[in-house]
Amino acid sequence: MTSTAYQQMIFVNLPVTDLDAAKKFFTELGYSINPQFSDENAASVVISDTIVAMLLTKSFYSTFTKKEIADATTTSEVLICLSAESREKVDELVEKAGASGGTISDKVQDHGFMYGRAFDDLDGHTWEVVWMDPAAIQG
Structure with a gap:
């Protein structure tokens, strides 16, 4: 806690x-x-x-590390997930990423109460953007 x-x-x-x-x-x-x-x-x-x-x-x-640095364009080292305040904000951020040179994933997760999309930044790091219905979270 x-x-x-x-x-x-x-x-x-x-x-x-x-x-x-x-x-x-x-x-x-x-x-x-x-x-x-x-x-x-x-x-x-x-x-x-x-x-x-x-x-x-x-x-x-x-x-900061003795380990080999992963090439995020070929190896997944982490999935970073950000929350969004609405479905529209999910789409807005992902579309901005694509317009700025990022790579948009064609996979859309739409479960009604939860909606998410993802993009890779310029170095291949994957950023997921997810909206969850506040009523579903409380219930």
């Missing part, structure tokens, strides 16, 4: 091939870059008050 006074955050660290292109991609999706935690090696993409995607050049990313 988490305390209501403390909002735990998540920082998703992702290796990227071209930091400037990755920053442009995410700002075109409507997210901002926090310059306080960004430099020539990293960009801090603010998804929400509690979610930050840290885009790291591969050389900088490799300083």
